Amino acid sequence: MRIGLDIMGGDYAPKATVLGAIAAFKILAPEHKLVLIGDKPAALSILQENDFSADNFDFIHTTEVIGMGEHPTKAIVQKPDSSISVGFNLLKEGNIDAFSSAGNTGAMLVGSMFSVKTIPGVMRPCMTAIVPKLKGGLGILLDVGANADCKPEVLLQFGVLGSLMAESIYNIDNPKVGLMNIGEEEEKGNITSLATYPLMKATDKFNFVGNVEGRDLFGDSADVFVCDGFTGNVILKLAESFYVVTLKKGMKDEFFDRFNYEAYGGSPILGVNAPVVVGHGISPPEAIKNMVLLCRNMVESKLVEKVKQAFQ
Known part of the structure; x- marks a missing residue:
């Protein structure tokens, strides 16, 4: 190699x-x-x-x-x-x-x-980021900046890419894929998320668990969190700031230490x-x-x- x-x-x-x-x-x-x-x-x-x-x-x-x-x-x-x-x-x-x-x-x-x-069949490559979970382990957030605007079919493909990465790189069995939204209910969200939900619900390409909210990001509701690159980048930059804030406040906490990007190295282009x-x-x-x-x-x-x- x-x-x-x-x-x-x-x-x-x-x-x-x-x-x-x-x-x-x-x-x-x-x-x-x-x-x-x-x-x-x-x-x-x-x-x-x-x-x-x-x-x-x-x-x-x-x-x-x-x-x-x-x-x-x-x-x-x-x-x-x-x-x-x-x-x-x-x-x-x-x-x-x-x-x-x-x-x-x-x-x-x-x-x-x-x-x-x-890769033939992939509409848009995307970038990923790692999200630490409160009870240990991690989740994958995508896209985090490559595609500011996404069609529903593209978000569906992000679910496939994220699920494969979770299985292959992080050995997560049958990873749960959630669609980032402003509510858990199927009828919640903007035009894009409303159109994406039924596509994800109908697919057999990954284990779709429905809509997830921002507060679910560090829990066990999902292993893969799908969103457009604009939303994902905002979430990523906010999450990165948690680690910086704890340092400035003189706090030492194992969970927040896992927000340090140095531990993950970088973002794959999937x-x-x-x-x-x-x-x-x-x-x-x-x-x-x-x-x-x-x-x-x-x-x-x-x-x-x-x-x-x-x-x-």
Whole structure:
């Protein structure tokens, strides 16, 4: 297995990404190879400072970087030697088995759709986030930002994608899928949710448990929470703030500690033809390490192949 890591992506790159690669290497099996994509001399300097052999990695040198504020499509086209563009070319050609970056999220989405492309049958790829549960375990929230507006048929597919991820990556048996809404009753919600409910109720693709509300997010009502990317991103940013607030208040609580995004590494882009994971722009080494490990888990679980089978 060869896992590609964009070492130029993120606010603290390349130092945080290279240190994260070192931490990941110490956990990965010998047959797992990390491919560092970016400024090779800069990476070698950081490795030397930390007395870590460069022989532990493969390197693909690039000369350009896509900034966090750049237009995704223009940047992908105008910067063919950027670490993100080169990473996707490697993924497309099969030279790496997975690709991860804490860089420009839009560029990662565009790169996914233009290079490895969307799995046939999938209308819209989506991004996921992990939600900790009060009694232990976790749930999956999707979409969290890739699609601000969604048709009912797209939300139905998110249910399929989220259910497959819950089973394959987190070993949740027959995961319960809920539709995020403003009430539990079938007749509640906006036009989109009202049209989505009967589609989910009729499907045999996943275990639909009905509407769920925001207050259900940290409980056991569902394992997969489906919503449009606008709603999901608002929920995600609010949830991330819980951890920050507890730190500022001097509180120490195991549950709120699990809101720390560093523990989860990044958000997989589901619905494309290869494992792709996007990390938080402010990712420190710990988050980079876990982003790489999530890539490994996606490859080992054959999640992409399972999605392809589901949408045949």
